[in-house]
Amino acid sequence: MKTDGGSDAAKRRAGERAAEEIENGFVVGLGTGSTTAHAIRAIGRAIDDGLDIRGIPTSFQARQLALAVGIPLTSLDTVDGIDLAIDGADRVVDAPDATAHGALIKGGGAAHAREKLVDTAADRFVVVADPSKLTDRLERSVPVEVLPDAHTVVADRLAELGGEATLRAAEQKDGPVVTDNGNLVLDCEFGPIDDPDGLATRLSGLPGVVEHGLFVGVADATYVGTDDGVDVRRY
Numbered sequence: 134m135k136t137d138g139g140s141d142a143a144k145r146r147a148g149e150r151a152a153e154e155i156e157n158g159f160v161v162g163l164g165t166g167s168t169t170a171h172a173i174r175a176i177g178r179a180i181d182d183g184l185d186i187r188g189i190p191t192s193f194q195a196r197q198l199a200l201a202v203g204i205p206l207t208s209l210d211t212v213d214g215i216d217l218a219i220d221g222a223d224r225v226v227d228a229p230d231a232t233a234h235g236a237l238i239k240g241g242g243a244a245h246a247r248e249k250l251v252d253t254a255a256d257r258f259v260v261v262a263d264p265s266k267l268t269d270r271l272e273r274s275v276p277v278e279v280l281p282d283a284h285t286v287v288a289d290r291l292a293e294l295g296g297e298a299t300l301r302a303a304e305q306k307d308g309p310v311v312t313d314n315g316n317l318v319l320d321c322e323f324g325p326i327d328d329p330d331g332l333a334t335r336l337s338g339l340p341g342v343v344e345h346g347l348f349v350g351v352a353d354a355t356y357v358g359t360d361d362g363v364d365v366r367r368y
């Protein structure tokens with residue numbers, strides 16, 4: 134599984150705390166990544182103890198883990214809604230006085246397209262993170278999932294927006310990362326992103342872009358695991 138540093142104990146505290154929010158009968162969006170994996174394992178243990186819920190995974194990885202720990206699965210087109218989504222993030226803006234407070238960059242594991250679909254469909258979306266993910270403003274590259282035929286055209290459009298795009302390369306395969314949806318990922322460096330909402334709108338408008346990793350105004354709370362507990366930010 135891809136990881137991005139951070140303490141595993143802090144990730145576990147955040148994930149397990151978020152899993153405690155789940156009530157009997159919930160439909161739960163199951164995010165992707167090493168932090169959410171702790172929530173998924175905790176949900177599996179709660180199911181062993183009698184909790185009755187259904188999960189909607191956001192990736193192949195989340196689905197495999199959910200199956201392994203015994204979470205009954207369903208799909209977006211089978212349910213009336215999602216009660217709660219739990220998902221990780223690569224960066225979380227932690228600046229209460231800034232309009233971007235709570236904005237996220239996701240997609241370090243190339244799962245952001247399905248994650249955004251599920252996270253935005255949920256009545257409540259809780260981010261789980263360790264302190265290494267918190268930042269005053271977004272500076273990390275933005276993952277942009279593109280149709281395979283579109284990667285050079287989109288890279289040119291991203292350059293016009295001031296970004297430098299790199300096609301994400303696979304690590305144990307020659308060639309690019311191919312997403313769960315059969316697409317490619319451009320990681321785009323914009324430098325400091327002062328207006329994530331505006332950039333998100335421009336990225337969404339580019340033909341060939343399937344989804345980008347800026348999540349602005351989507352999260353309802355972030356649970357930050359620490360050395361000895363969990364700090365909660367509500368938005």
Ligand SMILES: O=C[C@H](O)[C@H](O)[C@H](O)COP(=O)(O)O
Binds near residue numbers: 136165169222240
């Ligand atoms: O595509 C992957 C997702 O957006 C992950 O939720 C994100 O990369 C955070 O993963 P982790 O909890 O492993 O840092």
